[in-house]
Amino acid sequence: MSAVDSKPIDMTQSKKRGVPEGLWLKCPGCSASVYKKEVAQRLNVCPKCEYHFYVSAHDRIAQVLDDGTFEPMNEQLRSTDPLEFADRRKYAERLVGEQKRTGLTDAVVTGTGMVRARRIAFAVTDSAFIMGSMGSVVGERLTRLVEFATEHELPLIIISASGGGARMHEGILSLMQMAKVTAALARYDESGGFFTSVLTNPTMGGVAASFASLGDLVFAEPKALIGFAGPRTIKATIGIELPEDFQTSEFLLEHGYIDRIVTRKNLKTEIARAIDYCGK
Template identity: 80%
Template sequence: MERRSKSGTAEADVVVQDGSGRTGDGARRAGGDDRAASGADAARGPRAKRGVPEGLWLKCDGCGATIYRKEAEEILNVCPQCGYHWYVSAAQRIGQLLDTGTFEEWDANLRPTDPLGFRDKKPYADRIVAEQKRTGLADAALTGTGMIRARRVACGVTDSSFIMGSMGSVVGERLTRLVERATESRLPLIIISASGGGARMHEGILSLMQMAKVSAALARYSKAGGLFISVLTNPTMGGVAASFASLGDLVFAEPRALIGFAGPRTIKATIRVELPKGFQTSEFLL
């Protein structure tokens, strides 16, 4: 198409048409918009790929298999391939063991203190507060009563997530009161141990004396004719294994649970001897 200028010379109109059918200035503007959009996309970078939601799968430490978390939870956090037992919190164990809605906690008001003003990497008082916030527990033991198939029992659980389940003054006191109430009420007693820390060094001799205190209460309970069932889970070590955890009328243990006094690495480093395979596991101790 031509048009005449005032001087009479012919000028050619440049006709530009884009894919949308727009021509001329509209197409040029559209092209600019497209370039701007492309630039914005480039600035944002490549679109993120959708990954697998975190925590959906578990890797078994026993056989290395990858297990769907929901599948493991349906069978009480046990690997369906090899029977490996994952960590279970004290609250979860209570839920697994007792009839739904029957648990009544005892001595929930007991709180640990720092009688020695102990400090390692940080003050013990600060460590207690941090552990309480992280775990939601007051200390490493949960005690109370509930029903199993409509039969009332006294029940205690230690939790390795709170300073490795170590036994300080509060843990010892709660367990002692648990045993004494079971004695008074003539209740069967179940204690599930998950204590890798033994006696809690932060409380010194006050912690060590809990071993004797709980054991003495169990002796009185046994003399009164009580039935004490002790369940050892991974890990059950140190002063806990050396006291109440080993005193059950019936003692059960998780498969491949670490059970003993000093840990295998400590023993190996001390006596410099290669230890037998599976040393200090529940199967080895049979």
């Protein structure tokens, strides 16, 4: 046998170099596979179709507020389980699990910060925590923030990402938060305060039916789902076909429900501009 002869290579034994997991995302908007790092660099926006992916509350804070200026408020408030509610899981256990999974203490983060050197009162809900639903703590934190803004004459910004509305696990205690926050906003308005509400995907149920709709200015991200009941529920109830873009930001802008659609990269600038034009 020649010195250069060798045994045949068994290709079944060679290891394939696969693509590492987690590098790519499938965009829900255009179904394209997009590079995860590029999406993150664009504030979690698809480079192909401008679809706006989910953003956590802490990432929202980093995107909208000036670096290092956010000071949280009322983080000590914690939800309890007054009804001892249980479905597939006890509510008390669900709360602990959500806190560990998300790193949040509840579905809203409130505090003060700066937007291009303008001091504001700021809140953001997070749909990752029980779908951003509004329980007693969410309502109380928002009410205290609005009252703080009233007392200190601060512009108020609330970014909503809530697909769950009022939190059923707390029954009537969650429903009353709609009225409580709304009443605080009415007092804020009477004092001359300026409230900008930002609606993101999704903003539904009791959140959409209360504070999220009451801004002096109402902005929305592109193609966000906004409404009270979902489109499938409405279709099943009234028995007719709904418009293709029903309950989207674009549909609501056309019908006068919101004032402007603002892309994520422009949100900070638009908020600062609105405060300059309309705020104190």
